[in-house]
Amino acid sequence: MSHTTTDYAERIRAQGYRLTPQRQMILDAICELGGHVTPEVIYERVRGRAPAVNRATVYRNLDFLCEVRLVVAAHIGRHTVYEIAGAQPHHHLICRQCGAVIQLGHEAVQGFFAQIAQQQAFQVDMDHLTLFGLCPGCRPAPSRSRAR
Amino acid sequence: MSHTTTDYAERIRAQGYRLTPQRQMILDAICELGGHVTPEVIYERVRGRAPAVNRATVYRNLDFLCEVRLVVAAHIGRHTVYEIAGAQPHHHLICRQCGAVIQLGHEAVQGFFAQIAQQQAFQVDMDHLTLFGLCPGCRPAPSRSRAR
DNA sequence: AATACTCATGCAACTCTTTGCAAGAGCAAA
DNA sequence: TTTGCTCTTGCAAAGAGTTGCATGAGTATT
DSSP states (O other): OOOOOOHHHHHHTTTTOOOHHHHHHHHHHHHOOOOOOOOHHHHHHHHHHHHOHHHHHHHHHHHHHHHTTTTEEEEETTTTEEEEOOSSOEEEEEEETTTEEEEEEHHHHHHHHHHHHHHHEEEOOOOOOEEEEEEEETTOOSSSSOOO | OOOHHHHHHHHHTTTTOOHHHHHHHHHHHHHOOSSSSSSHHHHHHHHHHHHTOHHHHHHHHHHHHHHTTTTEEEEETTTTEEEEESSSOOEEEEEEETTOOOEEETHHHHHHHHHHHHOOOOOESSOOEEEEETTTTTTSSSSSSOOO
16 A cells, blocks of 8 residues: 555665565565465465575564564464564454454554553563464354363 | 473473484483573574584574473564573563563462453463563653653 | 273474674764 | 675585384283
């Protein structure tokens, strides 16, 4: 929506870095593949178009893009996945049982962060929280007595 | 405190598994090394005593010990770290700037989890949350106007 | 005590990820 | 345009983490 290629370039260059063709392709790949992509999937995609691009370049640039906040990383289980940083930070609820991924708006966590800021004087600054648990479908019925 | 070797053994065997010497040594290593240890550090420690123990065994058992909830894993940055699961789940605030690690009791997050349960019907079930941000020392003074 | 069964381990090969280094490319100043 | 500087990349090697398979070890049953 609000981000164009020029935006990216400017945002990167403003910090003294460059938007190289490789970085462009990596960003494109993440965009096209949608959320939650692993480095390897991104690498395959990029390599499909430019076979010369090195694996190390992909890894290095994913780090880089996170640093300049164009991309956010999330740790889901043992894998690291990436996605384009939206205008609004958002979060995920992931069901341990069925694997469902539920989006969660930033409003839902802001209160919590504010509370920590107040109680601990610690300013939480996360644009991508991943919470595990049981989704409505997999959750045991709450009314009955709980078996162990 | 409340956990003895026998406790471990029983808890493992109750589920049909075994407390092998390797598992014992891995648990010991995590205990002695304190919180937030990487697999590699654990491996080195274990290997110092029993050189025959294989790296794969360490990784497999860390997974296993998490599964039986004797150990909890946390993802800090790009690394996975492990620690003994205390009687009470607890969480961490980690400063992006200075790397300080601040413990956070479970009470501090319970309200948040309850809120999500209510709003999303999603039952969050995490015994080890890791939140990044700025610690009191590194946090910019809040009274001044904020530079961009 | 012998047998059958399942859990665990070590080994080896493989994949994923990181790092050091030399070469390449863009920008800025002269 | 030439020079110098820093950012980037590819390459190669090393390190970290995973997986399949055959062997070894513990438990329970007969």
